[in-house]
Amino acid sequence: MAGGNAIRGSRVGAGPMGEAERGDAAPRVFVSYWCANGHQTRPSFAEEPGLAVPETWDCPRCGFPAGQDEANPPAPPKVEPYKTHLAYVKERRSDADGKAILDEALATLRDRKLIQ
Secondary structure, eight states, rough: OOOOTTHHHHHHSSSSOOOHOOOOOOEEEEEEEEEOOOOEOOOOOOOOOOOOOSSSETTTOOEEEESSSSOOOOOOOOOOOOHHHHHHHHHHHHHHHHHHHHHHHHOOOOTSSHHH
């Protein structure tokens, strides 16, 4: 037979947490947001004077920005395609610049007699 301790596994102060112990909840305001995919999100905010509700909110379903106007939700962000290092170099240098740099590097290697 186990020990007769009725509060085994408990600690002092443990018990059901209710409004009486936590205090009253702050008054809340629910705001609806809609994204470009038509998803509705209703986060709640504390209703305090001077506390501004954000104009946009990230949709938890698709990640697009959501606005408070259901008829005109914010446009989804433009997704830039992945660029390689070579693409970035080609943006900064012209073909003539690249040929000049290559010729200079080849001349240096020829001077060192590393290539023929």
